[in-house]
Amino acid sequence: MTASAGAPAHGLEVVDAGDGRMIISMGPQHPSTHGVLQVITELEGETVVRADPEIGYLHTGIEKSAENLFWTQASTVIERMDYLSPLSNACCFIMGVEQLLGITGDIPVRAQQARVLLCELHRIASHCVWLGTGGIDLGAISGFFYAFDLRERILDLTELSGGARMHPNYLRIGGLRDDLPEGFLRKLDELIAMYYPRMRELRALLQKNPILQDRMIDVGILGADDAIAWGITGPALRATGVPYDVRRAFPYSGYEQYEFDVVTRTEGDAYARFMVRLDEMDQSMRIIEQVRKKLETPGPVMIADTKFAPPPKETIALSMEALIHHFKIVSESFRVPPGDVYQAIEGPRGELGYYIVSNGDNRPWRVRTRPPSMYNLQVLKKIAVGEYIADMVVMIGSLDPVFGEVDR
Amino acid sequence: MPSSQTPPAGGTALDPTAVRPDIDDARIIRVTPAEIRATLERLKGEGFAMLLDIGGADYPGREPRFDVVYHLIALTSGARTVAAVGKPERVRVLCGVPEADPTVPTMSDLWPAADWAEREVYDLFGVHFSGHPDLRRIQMPVEWEGYPLRKDYPLRGPAREKTPRPSFALKSNVAAGTPASGRTAAALQRQIAAARGQTPKDDAK
């Protein structure tokens, strides 16, 4: 076969596999690859013989940028990795830094509750995008509008609390930037009320839809052994039967207090992954309802230690000390004691982890992301073989990669 | 005022794992490239069936310069209930790789997950993985030169390292105020002095 396997196809190269096989480049600009992915596919007729995903088309150098920003600033670029659930990235990074600072036990309860609430809301928002775009890939276009409308309500809440629809930078090392605003809980109640009827509609449109079932059942089958060997985590792993959920195995931010099921299936095909995510959305709403009750109780949302927490704005005009603390934190951040930590959370795609190294400076030395989407996407090399080219979009959609995270 | 996006000065002789016994997030093992293969095979046999991640880190000024960091977790496909999964043990294996010979044996035959992760460490740090089936750049274009995540690689890349910041300054009249344009306060002083027929101050450039 001429031409090196997987050379980026944006140079003008004519490749010929000889022996009647065809090599096509799917992407990097493609309506259904969920982002900038290039899959160099070798086809025998309509059957995929080899699939070579080519990534890096969104490499942003976020990890290097984070090394050049203060600890307080780094979460702004880190939020932009998994852009479908930005607060999850920020939450994981911030919790890692809090471990290095040794203040994990001091984070106020209300801040932990708000973090859980926002992470679960963003999980549902992320699954809405997955559901809508996954449906479009198969031609089920109506589901897109229903799912994105649900996401709008969640983005309204994100905007209300954080100030921006996406990338609100609402979480801070030590807690939250400020308390949930007035009217937030009322809007949250409206969301909870509209969620179940909306999910019924979405399920009615998609779950039992014979076309969707035909296209997803027995497509892209992944067994549990392979999933473990390929480093798969999240819904893709739980769809093979292994109920590993970081929220249960390594509870963080108070997750041990909330009741929820770890949804698993055993078939391991695209439909199983589809069902796991749908049911997971319901479990997330279950957690949200439990957190909602706890949020009735007011409380502080930032630790009291002014070494990390900027003092309240009202005190800055009155106290010289408060002014100095505020100035120092904003202009040169605080120093984090040297050491390393690996902090993991259950993101919408799987185990999102940050390996953070500090050398005692006011900037991170190294922020290595454990990107769940990258490992989940890699298994495409295996599960695509023997499937039809038309199923490629189904498989990519069912693995749910986000390229901000894959490429960073 | 230290601004964002200026790299910190100097290297560090940090060995991160020596410093924080109070953070109990994983069992930590430090090995040399000669021992890494045997260590990971042994750990895999002990039940650490999942390789979570392979990452790199650069500590210039320390010998060995690079760390290749392996995260493993004791998760097996036989665990079918939440209780059986329990709280799996985590282990972090740090392999110190010298700058003179940055080579580590590949793990892609033990865990297929290692394939892309090792390519990324190669792409961004320049560490070679011997025995890897297809070691080529993954994030940067194939013809890119240099290893971006090394500490001696400038944040903005060698081409733009010395150009004025912020980058949009090159596009608008903000550029008029940067030293490169020549229209600085010192130049203005000289202009004024010249117009008055005075000799400019010595410390002005």
Added chain:
Amino acid sequence: MAVNEMPGGQFFLAKLDDVARWAQSSSVWPLTMGLACCAIEMMTATASEYDIARFGSEVFRASPRQADLMIVSGRVAQKMAPVVRRLWEQMADPKWVISMGACASSGGVFDNYAIVQGVDTIVPVDVYVPGCPPTPDGLLYAVNLIQQQIRQGGRGGILARA
């Protein structure tokens, strides 16, 4: 566009240019150039709350041969830059480009080795949309500005801000 009604009321007269520009501005079909976070807000602009279809952008075409407008939504990485250029070249004239978001307009928060500092170093841009990401309202306004530029003829004013 001047419209003259003839007696009898069944014909009207206008310049061919005006009719063509009216048709073009009413059916600007974007290319699916969704790169990163801004792409999600671009998708949201097609959803029911913001609905870009009411402005004529009914379909997003995947093929550059069939699209008029390239909305560069997201950060342009080094590997992706030649792809963006190639796609722009493949689009048929007349074509317009919206640079959506801070990253596409100037590199945004990422002033580093990996990101092209402004897609206008690769393709000519008609409208820049600030924001990180801009709200879908911002994108809709940018599409409106493009429509204005089309109706005025030529490329309109440079750096028309959204």
